[in-house]
Amino acid sequence: MRTKKDIIATISNFTQFASFDEILQKHYIVFEDRKRKGVWTLMLKEGQWSVHGKGAEYCDEGETFLTEKEAVDFIWSNRATFRQSMLVLQK
Numbered sequence: 001m002r003t004k005k006d007i008i009a010t011i012s013n014f015t016q017f018a019s020f021d022e023i024l025q026k027h028y029i030v031f032e033d034r035k036r037k038g039v040w041t042l043m044l045k046e047g048q049w050s051v052h053g054k055g056a057e058y059c060d061e062g063e064t065f066l067t068e069k070e071a072v073d074f075i076w077s078n079r080a081t082f083r084q085s086m087l088v089l090q091k
Helices: 004-011 068-077 079-090
Strands: 019-021 026-033 038-045 048-055 064-066
Touching: 004 068, 026 079, 038 068, 048 068, 064 068, 068 079
Parallel strands: none
Antiparallel strands: 019 026, 026 038, 038 048, 048 064
16 A cells, blocks of 8 residues: 555455454454554444554543544554555455
């Protein structure tokens, strides 16, 4: 992912590569949160993006809902670890 356009193209196919939670009816991908030494979960349900972080020392109180632009910016900020998780899912 070299540009935000790459990210936009990727998330337009999010449901094709993301895992699916049958109970919550959400597509999601989990990837490393290097800043806080934990993991991020990026989720999509019925066109609504959200994110949640969790680690040994912290757990976000709830999901943070994002616009599509905010989701793109979020992925851009975490693109290295997001890409690593995508590669694992595609194997």
